[in-house]
Amino acid sequence: MSAQLFDCRDAWADALAEVARGDERVMVVVNDSVGSSKLGPFVAEFPNRSVNVGIAEQSMVGVAAGLANAGKIPFVSAAGCFLSARAMEQIKVDAAYSEHNIKLIAQSPGVAYGDLGPTHHSIEDLTWMRTIPGLTVLAPSDPEETRQVIRWAADHEGPTYIRVSRMGVPAVYPEGYRFAPGKAVALREGDDATVIATGTTTARALEAADLLAAEGIRVRVLSMPSVKPLDEEAVLLAAQQTRGIVTVEEGLVTGLGGAVAECVVEQHPVPMRRLGFRDEFAITGSAEWLLDRIGASPEGIAAAVREILELPETH
Amino acid sequence: MSEHFGLKHQIATTLLDEPDREIRVMGRVPADAGDADAVKHLELAATEVRRRAIQTVGSAKAGHLGGEFSITDALVTLYLEVMNISPEAVERRDPERDRLVLSKGHAANALYTALAVGGYIHPGALRTFLQPESMLNGHPARNKITAVEANTGPLGHGLPIAVGMAIAARVDGSTRRTFCLLGDGELQEGSNWEAFMTGGHHRLERLTALVDRNRLQQGAKVEDTNDLEPLHDKLTAFGWEVREVDGNDIAELRQALSPVGSGKPVAVIAHTDKGYPVSYMRDNVSWHHKVPTHEQVEQALSELDAILARLTEEEK
Numbered sequence: 210m211s212a213q214l215f216d217c218r219d220a221w222a223d224a225l226a227e228v229a230r231g232d233e234r235v236m237v238v239v240n241d242s243v244g245s246s247k248l249g250p251f252v253a254e255f256p257n258r259s260v261n262v263g264i265a266e267q268s269m270v271g272v273a274a275g276l277a278n279a280g281k282i283p284f285v286s287a288a289g290c291f292l293s294a295r296a297m298e299q300i301k302v303d304a305a306y307s308e309h310n311i312k313l314i315a316q317s318p319g320v321a322y323g324d325l326g327p328t329h330h331s332i333e334d335l336t337w338m339r340t341i342p343g344l345t346v347l348a349p350s351d352p353e354e355t356r357q358v359i360r361w362a363a364d365h366e367g368p369t370y371i372r373v374s375r376m377g378v379p380a381v382y383p384e385g386y387r388f389a390p391g392k393a394v395a396l397r398e399g400d401d402a403t404v405i406a407t408g409t410t411t412a413r414a415l416e417a418a419d420l421l422a423a424e425g426i427r428v429r430v431l432s433m434p435s436v437k438p439l440d441e442e443a444v445l446l447a448a449q450q451t452r453g454i455v456t457v458e459e460g461l462v463t464g465l466g467g468a469v470a471e472c473v474v475e476q477h478p479v480p481m482r483r484l485g486f487r488d489e490f491a492i493t494g495s496a497e498w499l500l501d502r503i504g505a506s507p508e509g510i511a512a513a514v515r516e517i518l519e520l521p522e523t524h
Numbered sequence: 525m526s527e528h529f530g531l532k533h534q535i536a537t538t539l540l541d542e543p544d545r546e547i548r549v550m551g552r553v554p555a556d557a558g559d560a561d562a563v564k565h566l567e568l569a570a571t572e573v574r575r576r577a578i579q580t581v582g583s584a585k586a587g588h589l590g591g592e593f594s595i596t597d598a599l600v601t602l603y604l605e606v607m608n609i610s611p612e613a614v615e616r617r618d619p620e621r622d623r624l625v626l627s628k629g630h631a632a633n634a635l636y637t638a639l640a641v642g643g644y645i646h647p648g649a650l651r652t653f654l655q656p657e658s659m660l661n662g663h664p665a666r667n668k669i670t671a672v673e674a675n676t677g678p679l680g681h682g683l684p685i686a687v688g689m690a691i692a693a694r695v696d697g698s699t700r701r702t703f704c705l706l707g708d709g710e711l712q713e714g715s716n717w718e719a720f721m722t723g724g725h726h727r728l729e730r731l732t733a734l735v736d737r738n739r740l741q742q743g744a745k746v747e748d749t750n751d752l753e754p755l756h757d758k759l760t761a762f763g764w765e766v767r768e769v770d771g772n773d774i775a776e777l778r779q780a781l782s783p784v785g786s787g788k789p790v791a792v793i794a795h796t797d798k799g800y801p802v803s804y805m806r807d808n809v810s811w812h813h814k815v816p817t818h819e820q821v822e823q824a825l826s827e828l829d830a831i832l833a834r835l836t837e838e839e840k
């Protein structure tokens with residue numbers, strides 16, 4: 210894990226331009242957020258393949274469906290809060306139910322717009338999106354994974370929702386990492402407990418593992434870029450081989466945490482702790498401060514692991 | 525075999541194999557037909573559609589006849605003449621085919637029946653309307669019927685999709701046209717106005733939005749619910765060329781739906797009557813999704829048969 214922090218939007222914009230150069234079907238549909246989506250260079254290079262519908266998110270997703278009807282591969286880019294909430298029915302009907310080949314790029318989701326307040330937070334999106342049939346839901350953790358996810362999405366036929374954060378994150382994957390949908394990545398091995406993280410919280414889970422290692426506690430850290438499809442096999446192995454599972458995410462605990470809990474409770478119940486927002490709107494503050502506040506700091510994650518290890522063994 | 529009839533899944537073969545006596549598959553207006561013959565062909569087709577559609581609702585015990593009858597003339601005019609399309613072109617997903625989005629998706633039964641009369645789906649499939657496992661849902665699904673271009677039902681979705689289709693045509697350097705049929709009550713959904721703005725901004729001249737101005741929504745008059753007027757001025761202000769016609773007059777519809785070159789998208793305000801032309805249904809708000817009794821079906825059929833007889837008489 211490098212100390213340098215990256216803005217994954219740079220990786221998104223680079224990867225999109227790269228796939229667009231190789232495939233003339235690739236287009237972008239955007240809601241005035243050209244700058245905040247870092248799409249200025251793309252629009253300059255591909256003016257005819259850029260559609261800016263203005264501040265009109267519902268129509269934006271519908272326009273993408275019309276483009277997909279003609280065989281285009283539209284990447285729809287907008288702030289996660291507006292894309293997910295404002296265009297929810299269009300995502301359900303025009304993208305997912307219609308089986309349209311649309312890529313929905315949720316920019317700066319979670320609490321990335323921390324100080325803009327709850328109206329601009331998108332803590333519900335992983336929960337909402339994972340309940341829509343047929344929609345693939347991805348949250349890459351670092352710039353290299355963001356690049357690979359965008360390339361994969363361009364090749365993959367089907368509706369896909371991807372979180373891309375502006376929050377600074379370090380590179381978390383080893384050299385040669387290859388993203389695969391529906392696959393968790395074991396970034397640390399360990400049999401005491403498992404921490405499952407996605408997106409911007411993965412680096413925090415790794416720091417927690419380091420803190421715990423200093424105490425002799427060996428946690429398995431699973432990065433779960435696919436919230437849907439979930440790597441149920443990896444979750445089950447974690448349930449069988451370790452004492453319990455901590456999930457951590459930048460959003461409501463019903464997103465990744467809900468998905469993992471459903472899998473665990475149906476197939477192999479073990480103690481769990483889910484770190485994320487509960488039944489509240491996040492207050493205002495920086496993204497980092499808000500994540501710390503909900504226990505998604507390295508110290509908070511480590512504490513949740515210790516809680517599980519203090520429980521009587523169940524198997 | 526169902527693929528050959530534009531249906532993406534197998535349906536009960538007995539339904540498909542049984543000869544269908546209830547509908548006359550008419551196909552497209554012959555290319556060399558004169559205006560009078562073309563109008564006659566389309567009027568006959570529209571009457572066929574209405575005859576079958578009311579029987580379908582009568583037996584399925586559900587449907588939206590009022591708003592289906594108001595756009596039947598537009599549907600047959602588009603599918604049987606105006607659109608550059610054929611069952612073969614649809615079947616092979618010809619990229620150059622014209623597109624139609626039925627934004628008022630609750631009029632699905634009229635769409636299915638018009639597609640059957642036009643030869644795009646097997647008429648036998650109409651008997652499966654709303655049945656379990658049927659491809660003929662209460663709202664049209666592109667996943668199930670090849671000739672359906674967009675999944676619609678929730679209002680306010682169609683025009684944005686049509687705008688995207690028209691932009692794609694422009695990107696492709698194609699002259700293909702895109703049509704969208706909207707309800708007037710539907711215009712209360714704000715997403716339409718987002719799309720009207722975009723269509724006007726991009727001067728999508730091969731995009732035509734036809735507004736079914738039947739003045740009634742589900743429970744009341746549009747004007748008593750959330751007033752649309754002055755609709756003509758609003759659409760003009762959004763950068764569209766606006767044409768107003770009698771939407772139950774096929775000769776006028778043919779004119780209004782003909783190609784243009786004004787550099788603007790075209791909005792056709794089609795003044796129609798909900799339930800047209802059935803006497804007890806016409807302009808009557810209760811017929812949004814009411815199911816006719818057996819006697820009402822019979823009465824409508826006899827009124828429609830009188831129209832058929834007149835058209836056929838004129839033919840001689």
